[in-house]
Amino acid sequence: MENHRNMISKRNFVKRCAALSTGLICVPYGSLLSEMSSVQAGIYKKEAMFQEETPGGIMCMICPNGCVLREGEVSRCRSRKVRKSKLYTLAYGSPCSVNVDPMEKKPLYHFLPGSRAFSIAAAGCNLSCLNCQNWTISQTSPEKTRNYDLMPDKVVEECISRGCKSIAYTYSEPVTFYEYVYETAIVARKAGIKNIVKSNGYINPEPLKKLCSVFDAANIDLKSFNESTYLKLTGGRLQPVLDSLKIYRDMGIWLEITNLVVPTWSDNLDEIRKMCRWLSDNGFKKVPIHFSRFFPVYKLEQLPPTPIETLNRAASIASEEGLLYVYTGNVPGNELSDTKCPSCKKPLISRQGFRVTSNTIRDGKCDSCGRIIDGVWN
Numbered sequence: 001m002e003n004h005r006n007m008i009s010k011r012n013f014v015k016r017c018a019a020l021s022t023g024l025i026c027v028p029y030g031s032l033l034s035e036m037s038s039v040q041a042g043i044y045k046k047e048a049m050f051q052e053e054t055p056g057g058i059m060c061m062i063c064p065n066g067c068v069l070r071e072g073e074v075s076r077c078r079s080r081k082v083r084k085s086k087l088y089t090l091a092y093g094s095p096c097s098v099n100v101d102p103m104e105k106k107p108l109y110h111f112l113p114g115s116r117a118f119s120i121a122a123a124g125c126n127l128s129c130l131n132c133q134n135w136t137i138s139q140t141s142p143e144k145t146r147n148y149d150l151m152p153d154k155v156v157e158e159c160i161s162r163g164c165k166s167i168a169y170t171y172s173e174p175v176t177f178y179e180y181v182y183e184t185a186i187v188a189r190k191a192g193i194k195n196i197v198k199s200n201g202y203i204n205p206e207p208l209k210k211l212c213s214v215f216d217a218a219n220i221d222l223k224s225f226n227e228s229t230y231l232k233l234t235g236g237r238l239q240p241v242l243d244s245l246k247i248y249r250d251m252g253i254w255l256e257i258t259n260l261v262v263p264t265w266s267d268n269l270d271e272i273r274k275m276c277r278w279l280s281d282n283g284f285k286k287v288p289i290h291f292s293r294f295f296p297v298y299k300l301e302q303l304p305p306t307p308i309e310t311l312n313r314a315a316s317i318a319s320e321e322g323l324l325y326v327y328t329g330n331v332p333g334n335e336l337s338d339t340k341c342p343s344c345k346k347p348l349i350s351r352q353g354f355r356v357t358s359n360t361i362r363d364g365k366c367d368s369c370g371r372i373i374d375g376v377w378n
Contacts, residue, residue: 091122110375121171225275
């Protein structure tokens with residue numbers, strides 16, 4: 001999961017920790033905080049999409065959790081609530097985090113490299129990952145965070161005014177603020193702005209297909225390739241995520257995959273090989289994969305960081321299984337953050353952290369051998 005916080009001083013960190021006792025203060029880009037009015041979450045602004053009345057209550061059909069809720073009850077993602085026999089989203093127009101980010105932070109390495117994305121998130125998540133780095137906003141409700149009053153047209157206006165080419169729905173879990181994402185994406189498309197999503201992929205097929213009609217790119221977290229581990233680590237299941245990957249592929253959305261390699265949880269090299277082989281066999285050879293380094297956080301603070309050797313071995317396995325674009329993340333200075341031509345191996349895009357330092361791709365091709373480099377370059 002992409003971190004929603006910027007680097008801050010120790011003094012400011014202490015101040016923000018104090019603020020967190022009464023509600024999350026998000027970290028906006030530049031003067032964004034002073035320019036937008038900050039309000040508590042608006043309740044019952046928007047009726048939820050994909051709901052169905054059942055004998056046991058109102059069922060939310062957005063994700064595989066399939067929450068069935070009675071009057072006043074809140075969904076597992078903490079973002080949906082029943083009122084007067086209707087399910088409402090609590091997150092519409094109420095992001096708790098607003099930033100301008102480099103595209104490489106998502107990470108999306110083959111989609112408009114070097115550009116900036118206007119990034120928003122509302123509180124909530126439909127999984128409960130033990131290693132969540134954004135748990136302060138993902139494991140709470142929009143009713144409990146400090147939020148901005150930022151309706152879809154205003155999101156697009158702010159995006160354009162800051163020179164961003166895209167809007168990113170990110171940080172927490174966009175599936176949980178589905179209606180806000182969908183309607184913002186429609187407005188963005190009309191204005192010529194791209195829509196990108198950073199997601200856990202834990203969503204039902206029909207809602208996802210509807211989102212894909214307005215999406216341009218996605219980075220999906222494939223957290224493990226073992227059903228038992230998936231359940232214990234995230235509270236969810238693997239198969240729905242694999243199904244989502246196929247939908248993104250079939251609907252022509254530019255897709256990249258992140259696998260966070262967590263020591264003792266998802267660092268089994270045999271399982272990593274099985275995952276890479278499945279990707280190779282199911283039409284994902286041209287999909288960039290990012291093996292990301294874990295750092296101790298949330299409920300897994302007792303674990304060590306992922307050894308760099310493990311990441312490098314995972315990357316080698318991916319290449320052995322036929323994946324063409326393999327990267328490692330959270331490892332500053334590692335050459336596996338650069339984009340190379342699969343044919344002649346010439347470095348084409350060089351990166352330092354989230355910054356692109358050089359890009360020699362011309363008209364979507366290697367400037368040395370002329371091979372087409374898969375991606376969205378302009």
